[in-house]
Amino acid sequence: MPIIENSTYTPPWWLHGKHMQSMYPRMFRRVPQPEYEIQRIPTPDGDFLDLDITQSLPHNGRLVILSHGMEGNSKREYIWGMARAFRLEGWNILAWNFRSCGTGINRQPRLYHCADLDDIGTVIAYARKLQYTRILLLGFSMGGNITLNYLGTFAGDLPEEILGGIAFSVPCDLADCSRRLDTGFNKVYRRVFLSSLQNKIRQKNKILPEIYSVDGLAQVKTLRDFDRKYTAPIHGFLSAEDYYNKGSCAHVLEKITRPTLLVNALNDPFLSPKCFPTEAARNSRYLYLETPREGGHVGFALPGALYWSERRALEFAGEHYMQPHRSAVWAIQDLNL
Numbered sequence: 272m273p274i275i276e277n278s279t280y281t282p283p284w285w286l287h288g289k290h291m292q293s294m295y296p297r298m299f300r301r302v303p304q305p306e307y308e309i310q311r312i313p314t315p316d317g318d319f320l321d322l323d324i325t326q327s328l329p330h331n332g333r334l335v336i337l338s339h340g341m342e343g344n345s346k347r348e349y350i351w352g353m354a355r356a357f358r359l360e361g362w363n364i365l366a367w368n369f370r371s372c373g374t375g376i377n378r379q380p381r382l383y384h385c386a387d388l389d390d391i392g393t394v395i396a397y398a399r400k401l402q403y404t405r406i407l408l409l410g411f412s413m414g415g416n417i418t419l420n421y422l423g424t425f426a427g428d429l430p431e432e433i434l435g436g437i438a439f440s441v442p443c444d445l446a447d448c449s450r451r452l453d454t455g456f457n458k459v460y461r462r463v464f465l466s467s468l469q470n471k472i473r474q475k476n477k478i479l480p481e482i483y484s485v486d487g488l489a490q491v492k493t494l495r496d497f498d499r500k501y502t503a504p505i506h507g508f509l510s511a512e513d514y515y516n517k518g519s520c521a522h523v524l525e526k527i528t529r530p531t532l533l534v535n536a537l538n539d540p541f542l543s544p545k546c547f548p549t550e551a552a553r554n555s556r557y558l559y560l561e562t563p564r565e566g567g568h569v570g571f572a573l574p575g576a577l578y579w580s581e582r583r584a585l586e587f588a589g590e591h592y593m594q595p596h597r598s599a600v601w602a603i604q605d606l607n608l
Contacts, residue, residue, distance in 0.1 A: 273557070273558060273560070274549060274552045274553060275559055275560065278563035279579075280536075280563040280566055282566070282570075283572065286572060288538075289538040289567045289568075290567070291567070292538070292565060292566055292572065293567035293568040293570050294567075296572055300572070300578075301348070302348050302351040302352045302355060303355070304351060305323075305354045305364065307324060307325055307364075308325070309322070309323055309374075310324055314390065315389070316381070317378070318370065318381070320390060321374050322345075322366070322397075323345045323346075323365070323368075324363070324366075325354070325365075326363055326401075330363070330402070332403055332404040333361065333405045334362065334365055334398055334401075334407070335354075335357045335365070335406075335408075336365045336367065336394060336406060337353060337354060337366040337409055337410070337414075338367065338369075338391065338409070338411070338414030338418055339366070339369070339411060339412075339414050340412030340415075340569060341412060341464060342372070343411075345366035345367065345368050349569050349580075350366050352581055353581050354366060355576075356581035356582070356585055357584075357585065357588075360585055360588070360589075363403070367391075369383035369414075370382060370390065371383070376471070378478070380479055380483075381505070382471070382505065384502050384506060384518060385413060385416050385417060385445060386420070386506070386508075386514060386518035387417075387506070388417065388420060391408075391417055391418070395430065395432075398432075399430060399432055403432065404432050405432060406430075406433050406434060407435065407436070408433065409438070410436070410439075410441075412440045412441065412541070412569055415439055416438075416442055416520045417520075418436045418438050419436060419438050419523070420518070422435070423522075423523025423524055423527050424526075426526040427528070434529060434530070435529035435530040435592065436527075436529070436532070438533050440535060440539055440569045441520065441533060441535060442541060442542060442546060443533075443535075443546040443547075444515075444519050444543055444546055445514075445515040445518050445519045446515040447545050448541055448542060448543055448546065449493070449495050449498070449511075449515065450543075451540070451541060452494055452541065453493055456540070461494060464494065465493075465497065469491065473488070482505065487500065498511040502514055521548055521551070524551040524552075524555070525551045525554050527555060527557045527558050530557055530559070531559065532583075532584075532587045533548070533560050534563070535547055535560075535561075535562055536566030536567060536568070536570070538565050539567060540568055566580075571583075
């Protein structure tokens with residue numbers, strides 16, 4: 272029953288409310304850019320993924336793969352903050368960009384979406400070719416959903432190198448979260464997401480006009496409208512509801528077989544009650560659910576260099592991933608760190 276009671280996060284006295292806790296890091300946090308090597312790798316369908324990867328630390332076999340949120344990228348402050356935190360503990364970092372979130376619009380019709388596990392699989396395969404033997408998956412928001420979806424869907428066939436996962440602010444039930452973004456102040460977030468998504472449709476229209484029509488694009492007012500018009504038909508789903516069902520990690524959480532931490536703040540404005548899977552955690556030996564009372568969406572700000580989310584991720588990693596996993600060879604590698 273790995274439900275973590277009494278979460279330790281307390282926001283600074285001056286950071287009140289779920290919206291301020293969500294927006295403050297985006298508006299005011301500044302993190303120095305890590306020393307990345309920018310790499311572009313091919314995908315099996317003839318497209319590409321853009322990666323930021325650090326390999327300046329000694330190659331001790333440890334790598335964190337960071338997955339950003341919807342319409343984010345590898346340059347976001349929360350990615351850089353987490354990268355800095357893990358580099359301080361001797362991990363190398365691979366921060367990948369979802370399709371068309373990197374340095375250019377992708378060639379193939381596919382966009383990124385929550386049910387697509389092929390691309391994170393391609394990134395993991397690339398990391399294994401680089402001889403990383405202890406790989407931690409860490410995601411935020413939509414990237415957290417993809418991370419958990421991958422760990423649950425392929426639970427019986429995960430590469431041995433995968434230690435487990437850590438995920439923050441995860442929309443475990445996409446249908447409910449889509450509806451929440453249609454209410455109250457959340458419409459502000461929705462407007463930002465849609466503006467960015469609509470711009471990408473216009474760019475895709477220039478490359479693939481026969482697939483990406485801009486007719487009626489101005490009438491797309493909600494994320495459900497967008498998923499109904501573009502995500503579902505382009506990627507083979509029967510409807511937006513079919514996509515939400517197949518893309519929601521809530522359905523596979525109990526299948527996870529590697530130590531995995533899910534942290535969702537109770538005041539997260541994006542999340543519905545179905546995004547707090549207490550029953551799945553009670554029934555699992557591996558899924559650790561932590562629900563701080565506050566924190567907002569991808570917030571968890573603290574004064575100083577490290578945010579609470581970064582400290583919490585390091586703490587969980589130290590508890591669960593610094594010991595050998597399944598293979599005695601790893602124990603020898605630990606002795607050589």
